[in-house]
Amino acid sequence: MNENNIILKAENIHKSYKIGASKLKVLKGVDLELKKGEFAAVTGASGSGKSTLLHILGTLDKPDDGTVIFNGQQLFASSDKYLNNFRNKKVGFVFQFYHLLDELNVLENIYLPVMASKSIFGWFAVKKQARNKALELLSMFGLEDRAKHKPYQLSGGERQRVAIARALINDPPLLLADEPTGNLDSQTGNGIMDVLEKLNTQANQTILLVTHDKNIAKRAERVIKLKNGKIDNTKG
Amino acid sequence: MFKRRITYLSILSVSLCVFMAVVVITVMTGLLVDFKEKNHNYAGDCIISTDSLVGFPYYQQFLESISKETFIEAASPVIKSYAILSYQGSYSNTNVEIMGIDPASFSKVTNFADTLYYHKNQPAAAFEPSYDTQLPGCVLGIDLALSRDQFGKYSHSDFAPMAAFEITSFPLTPKGAPARAGLGLVSNKTFYYSDDSHSGLAKVDGSVVYLPFDHAQQLCGMSGQNKRVTAIHIKIKDNSDLDSAAQKLQYLWNDFKASKKDLPYASLLNNVKVQTWKQFRRASIAAVETEQIMMILSFIFIALISIFIVFVVFYMIVSHKRKDIGILKSIGISKINIISIFLLFAFFVGLLSSLIGTVGGIIFLGKINPLESWLYEHFGFQLWNRMVYAIDLIPNKIEIEVIFVIALAAILACLSGSAIPAYQAAKMQPAESLQVNQL
Ligand SMILES: Nc1ncnc2c1ncn2[C@@H]1O[C@H](COP(=O)(O)OP(=O)(O)OP(=O)(O)O)[C@@H](O)[C@H]1O
Ligand SMILES: [Mg+2]
Numbered sequence: 001m002n003e004n005n006i007i008l009k010a011e012n013i014h015k016s017y018k019i020g021a022s023k024l025k026v027l028k029g030v031d032l033e034l035k036k037g038e039f040a041a042v043t044g045a046s047g048s049g050k051s052t053l054l055h056i057l058g059t060l061d062k063p064d065d066g067t068v069i070f071n072g073q074q075l076f077a078s079s080d081k082y083l084n085n086f087r088n089k090k091v092g093f094v095f096q097f098y099h100l101l102d103e104l105n106v107l108e109n110i111y112l113p114v115m116a117s118k119s120i121f122g123w124f125a126v127k128k129q130a131r132n133k134a135l136e137l138l139s140m141f142g143l144e145d146r147a148k149h150k151p152y153q154l155s156g157g158e159r160q161r162v163a164i165a166r167a168l169i170n171d172p173p174l175l176l177a178d179e180p181t182g183n184l185d186s187q188t189g190n191g192i193m194d195v196l197e198k199l200n201t202q203a204n205q206t207i208l209l210v211t212h213d214k215n216i217a218k219r220a221e222r223v224i225k226l227k228n229g230k231i232d233n234t235k236g
Numbered sequence: 237m238f239k240r241r242i243t244y245l246s247i248l249s250v251s252l253c254v255f256m257a258v259v260v261i262t263v264m265t266g267l268l269v270d271f272k273e274k275n276h277n278y279a280g281d282c283i284i285s286t287d288s289l290v291g292f293p294y295y296q297q298f299l300e301s302i303s304k305e306t307f308i309e310a311a312s313p314v315i316k317s318y319a320i321l322s323y324q325g326s327y328s329n330t331n332v333e334i335m336g337i338d339p340a341s342f343s344k345v346t347n348f349a350d351t352l353y354y355h356k357n358q359p360a361a362a363f364e365p366s367y368d369t370q371l372p373g374c375v376l377g378i379d380l381a382l383s384r385d386q387f388g389k390y391s392h393s394d395f396a397p398m399a400a401f402e403i404t405s406f407p408l409t410p411k412g413a414p415a416r417a418g419l420g421l422v423s424n425k426t427f428y429y430s431d432d433s434h435s436g437l438a439k440v441d442g443s444v445v446y447l448p449f450d451h452a453q454q455l456c457g458m459s460g461q462n463k464r465v466t467a468i469h470i471k472i473k474d475n476s477d478l479d480s481a482a483q484k485l486q487y488l489w490n491d492f493k494a495s496k497k498d499l500p501y502a503s504l505l506n507n508v509k510v511q512t513w514k515q516f517r518r519a520s521i522a523a524v525e526t527e528q529i530m531m532i533l534s535f536i537f538i539a540l541i542s543i544f545i546v547f548v549v550f551y552m553i554v555s556h557k558r559k560d561i562g563i564l565k566s567i568g569i570s571k572i573n574i575i576s577i578f579l580l581f582a583f584f585v586g587l588l589s590s591l592i593g594t595v596g597g598i599i600f601l602g603k604i605n606p607l608e609s610w611l612y613e614h615f616g617f618q619l620w621n622r623m624v625y626a627i628d629l630i631p632n633k634i635e636i637e638v639i640f641v642i643a644l645a646a647i648l649a650c651l652s653g654s655a656i657p658a659y660q661a662a663k664m665q666p667a668e669s670l671q672v673n674q675l
Contacts, residue, residue, distance in 0.1 A: 052667075055665075055666075055667040058566075060565075060566055060665060060666040060667040060670070061665045061666070061667035061668070062665060080570065080571070081570070084568045084569070084570045085568060086568070087565070087566060087567060087568035088567060088568025088569075089568070093566055093567075095670070099559070099562070099563045099566070099670060100563075101560055101563060112567060113567040113568065116564070116567055116568055116569045116573075117568065166567070
């Protein structure tokens with residue numbers, strides 16, 4: 001396999017949480033590789049550390065030990081500036097609990113990452129373009145008439161679609177999604193999966209998805225099992 | 237980004253703090269400044285005086301010698317002593333402080349003229365009763381002459397009513413012994429009410445009787461061969477500095493004293509002090525000094541509490557935004573940008589609140605006196621009982637510097653109140669701040 005095909009590579013990731021005096025070891029040496037254009041799902045029991053792993057891969061958290069390499073760049077050895085740019089442009093993160101800003105309307109939430117990367121003047125130059133792109137994504141997700149609504153006026157499934165649109169606005173090479181269907185009924189969840197599948201097949205979007213739902217995991221090309229703080233390579 | 241109720245509430249609470257600080261501090265400093273001003277108005281800028289009731293001689297020569305000094309605007313000799321005031325026609329009497337003054341020169345060194353009612357514009361004639369200008373007049377401290385109504389107002393009749401008062405004094409010889417009968421001794425004299433003096437100082441208004449200089453000198457046994465006075469009040473030129481003027485006067489006085497040292501009663505000159513009005517009125521100012529300390533303490537408390545409230549308001553707002561800060565970080569916004577968003581927000585809230593608070597405070601202060609009398613008329617509520625307190629109006633003079641400091645403190649409190657939690661939240665790993673209130 002060609003090294004250049006690997007978009008994300010994690011080696012020997014360790015992570016533990018201090019709870020009082022004791023230490024809870026969550027990740028005990030996770031190795032993982034993700035190819036460009038791949039659609040992979042991480043599964044595991046509740047509390048097995050799936051979210052923790054995904055946060056580390058998206059640099060939302062720091063590992064105690066181990067490296068994460070994105071397109072050849074060691075993430076945790078990089079400057080804050082590089083990491084901010086990475087979070088802004090290279091990775092799109094979809095959370096289980098959506099994490100939209102309540103004060104902003106749907107459209108503003110979606111183009112927020114574009115705004116974040118610009119100065120005030122730079123923003124005025126691209127605002128129209130960003131709005132159009134956001135509207136495009138909205139209509140792709142069938143939410144074009146909700147642009148001016150606030151997140152709390154939307155249903156869970158709608159919010160999650162807005163969150164995915166936000167994650168995609170800067171065309172990141174990598175999409176990380178933590179239980180995007182976890183709070184939704186199976187029909188809505190499948191709708192979200194349709195969206196992700198379409199992104200993967202039509203736009204060749206690399207996707208790493210976390211889920212504890214076997215039916216959801218089945219729809220990915222590859223299933224990675226997390227067990228006892230490690231990747232479980234046994235079949236089953 | 238922050239079009240929420242919490243923003244309006246924070247603006248409201250910060251405005252209220254600013255408003256409160258502006259009103260309270262203005263009124264409190266107003267009371268203090270007012271009190272000091274009244275004390276200053278009552279005396280000259282610098283006072284050469286003795287506490288001894290015997291007084292000191294050679295004052296005329298000294299007045300002459302300083303008349304050439306360029307830093308001196310005017311000077312006036314004063315005789316101060318104690319006496320009994322009897323209301324003629326009744327048996328009542330009271331002990332008073334007599335001040336023998338030359339009204340013309342005295343009103344040049346103090347604001348005596350402004351304290352008068354009938355002779356405001358012609359202080360030189362203060363001791364000429366309007367009903368008979370030939371009679372020896374006296375100017376009574378206003379509380380000796382009139383009583384106030386509940387609004388703190390004195391009601392004067394259009395013309396000074398004829399009233400006679402007898403002054404009984406205790407003339408002393410230059411050696412300090414009670415002067416003996418004979419020898420042209422006068423210890424009792426009738427004066428006619430010519431005016432009253434309203435200094436605003438309760439003690440002065442309630443116990444001082446101004447008498448014509450020559451009469452007072454006689455009554456105190458200070459006339460005769462070596463005429464004596466107890467004080468010389470001096471007004472310095474506007475452009476000279478008070479302390480250095482007092483210093484210069486002290487040198488002048490020392491020289492003068494040395495030149496007189498061989499003359500009779502020269503030892504009386506040793507009891508004489510040269511003071512600024514602040515030192516001279518110390519006894520009176522000291523009485524409110526504890527009050528002043530209390531006031532300063534309460535300023536500090538009010539300021540600290542307001543700053544703390546503002547700080548807490550912002551601390552809470554930003555703490556509730558921890559999740560949002562996590563979101564902002566997760567989409568790649570830098571720490572510095574996150575903190576500056578909150579600082580900008582805090583700055584605008586602080587600025588707007590200071591504006592609202594000060595404008596509100598200024599409007600309120602402008603209407604505070606009409607408001608108080610309205611409250612009193614309708615509900616009988618009065619902040620200061622005017623029968624007791626010697627203030628006419630609640631002070632409401634706006635000090636720009638005070639307002640500026642208050643506004644600045646408010647903005648700084650907003651900034652620090654938001655900077656600290658914003659910094660803490662921005663420093664956290666996004667995964668951690670996102671955990672807050674997940675469900
Ligand atoms: N900040 C934290 N402090 C202490 N313990 C934590 C923290 N975050 C996670 N944990 C613990 O680490 C373990 C793994 O958590 P994580 O959220 O990664 O699990 P998960 O696999 O995503 O579970 P789920 O399927 O329920 O979402 C859990 O036992 C959790 O209690
Ligand atoms: Mg999880």
